[in-house]
Amino acid sequence: MRPVAAALIFASTLIPASAQAIHGRDNITLPAPPATQSNPVFDNYFGTKIVDNYRWLEDAKSPDTRAYIEAQNAYTQRYLKQAHIRSEVVDDLDALEHVARWSTPIDRNGALYFTKRLAGEEQSSIYIRRTYTGPVSTQRDERLIDPAQLSRDPNTSVSLSAVSHDGTLLIYGLRQGGADETALHVYNVKTGKTLEDELPAGLYRSVAFTPDNTAFFYTIQKRTGTLLYEHKLGERPTRDELLFGHEFRGEPLGPIDLFSASVTDDQHYLVVTVNRGVPARRVDIVFKDLTKPASGKPDTFFEPLIWGVDSRFSAIRAENAWYVLTDYKAPNYRLMKADPGIVVDSWTQIIPESTDVTDDFSIAGNKIYLRRLHDVQSDITTYTLAGKPAGKVSLDGIGTASGISGRPRQRYAWFSFESFIQPPTLYRLDTLTGKHDIFAQPKIPFNPAEYTLKQAFYTSKDGTKIPIFIAGKKGIKQDGSIRLLMSGYGGFNLSMTPHWNPEWAWWMSQGGWFALPNMRGGGEYGEKWHEQGMFEKKQNVFDDWFAAAQYLIDNKYTSPAHFAITGRSNGGLLMGASFTQHPELFAAVWCGYPLLDMLRYQKFEQGPQWTTEYGSAENEKQFPFLLEYSPYQNVKAGTKYPAIMFFTGDSDTRVDPLHARKMTPLVQSASTSGRPVLLHYSLAGGHSDGISVEQAVQDHADEMTFLWTESGR
Secondary structure (H helix, E strand, O other), rough: OOOOOEEEOOOOOEOOOOOOOOOOOOOOOOOOOOOOOOOEEEEEEEOEEEOOOOOOHHHOHHHHHHHHHHHHHHHHHHHHHHOOHHHHHHHHHHHHOOOOEEOOOOOOOOEEEEEOOOOOOOOOOEEEEOOOOOOOOOOOOEEEEOOHHHOOOEEEEEEEEEEEOOEEEEEEEEEEEEOOEEEEEEOOOOOOOEEEEEEEEEEEEEEEOOOOEEEEEEEEEOOOOEEEEEEOOOOOOOEEEEEEEEEEEOOOOOOOEEEEEEEOOOOOEEEEEEEOOOOEEEEEEEEEEEEOOOOOHHOOOOOEEEEEOOOOOEEEEEEEEEEEEEOOOOOEEEEEOOOOOOOOHEEEEEEEOOOEEEEEEEEEEOOOOOOOEEOOOOEEEEOOOOOOOEEEEOOOOEEEEEEOOOOOOOOOEEEEEEEOOOOOOEEEEEEEOOEEEEEEEOOOOHHHHHHHEEEEEEEOOOOOOEEEEEEOOOOOOOOOOEEEEEOOOOOOOOOOOOOOOOOHHHHHHHHOOEEEEOOEEOOOOHHHHHHHOOOOHHHHHHHHHHHHHHOOOOOOOEEEEEEEEEEEEHHHHHHHHHHHHHHHOOOOEEEEEEOOOOOHHHOOHHHHHHHHHHHOOOOOOOOOHHHHHHHHHOOOOOOOOOOOEEEEOOOOOOOOOOHHHHHHHHHHHEEEOOOOOOEEEOOOOOOOOOOOOHHHHHHHHHHHHEEEEHHOO
């Protein structure tokens, strides 16, 4: 891939794209940011008065807010139009992103169901492959549902939600833009027609057909909590029967008790898994025997597999037994065989806890597959159903393997593998022989052989050793003069493993370094690692991040003038903490779909669910530590802030866009660096996938153009 060209400031001639990469900042001139009215509102938190000058921007629909968004977008576009590299960034990203993509197949009755997007298409369609036992090269796919035939809007997408056990029916979700909500539709594979049954757009957490295909179960998340319903085909949704929700055996279920439902592979049981909090600190599992008629109140339909134990559990039914992965008395997880109605201590241990954390398990071909993380690198071990080791799934170097996706009695299963320098490849695994071959692999203009990916360890502020991945072109200089892009997350027990990202690949193709540290708050080393980045310990995450930056600077991967950082959602909070706590370390910041006002986040969208991770300012004991790091309350006038682009959009129904709307004018008025502070506000995009590839390319080009330009000074 060619490096982007630099426009000569003093001449009209452009340096050819093949000649060199950008070596400086475009000659971009901007007037003062749009004037934004300050209307102070004062809150009293347990005797501490807090001022909020931009509370009025929380109202997304008011004419004043819409006018503000329009003015800020115009200001951002004025910047981007002067960034001469942008058109070449678009071309490069188009080649990296307008490529084929597959989802992991669902195996039903000898056929495979999956989503696939062909190269050049804007959205994925739903396909069927009617046979897959022969050579992959001889197999053919049939398109069933094409979103382009359902809507002229290229930001309309479909997802494969469920397939009936016999493969005759499927349920697909229809999504507009990047919103989390989808509408559910039922499709008859035999007739090729969509049924009249439709559930309106909502936050559906799971969908599963009944064994006889006359109905389907679904869970929907509402403000008051999650509810499980049964919808009979042909009936109006208003007649759907509530099966599980408000309480179970006298214990209430509330807004942060999120659950999903599934039908076991033998079609015998309906299983409900209840996650208490986000992430869950307690998981309960109940089940209903589908071979027996239901009677009595809804909560009597079910009996507990595990209930009321403050640990995490996940269950799979295979060969008439319950296999359960749990961290009960095993922080790194162990696998047990469970007996309903018997205390956990009396269950049979199948596979003991390891020194490495187990983050996924599955049963395929009557074998158990455990995926572990060894220093943040994937490792998949195979066991018999009795727990005896039966080999490993071979993986290609440093990277991330998905869990093994298959069915207990089916021979074939699937998994993917990828890294920062390896585009994702989907494999078919023969559980009988242990061999795997390529099922699907996109053709992407990126040669992994030209790049290097390594792992190092550095010391954080309190002495904790933290791993970090560093990638770049082979032979790249290490003298402090090279641009470096660092990303991170650090929260919700999520492990940030090496994965493919077209933007990061573009950055490296231009000769820049890329780095990702594994801060505390994630799940890389189990729950203890997570707990060290929660509640009052959240500052550990930021300290780990700053120590990573200093490590990269000290080892001359880059310097503050060439240091760019990017993060979204909880990673957007990380970005906010970065420029409010250590603005001197970074040149450019992309702050996407961020949480920034940590005193009010819990009042909006899905914020209440995250109080189990962050705490709440409505709690007198938790208010002080939230105030101490909350980016919105820690912007200081007269500070030389780095260049910042806040990125959000109307379709973000997870993290309310008000955070970015409010933060932008606050930083614009406070910064004395002369660096741009921009708001990129999408009218189509949101937190989830769903926007068209073309829209993604344009958005990503804006991000990369900004970060590359502003880290070149």
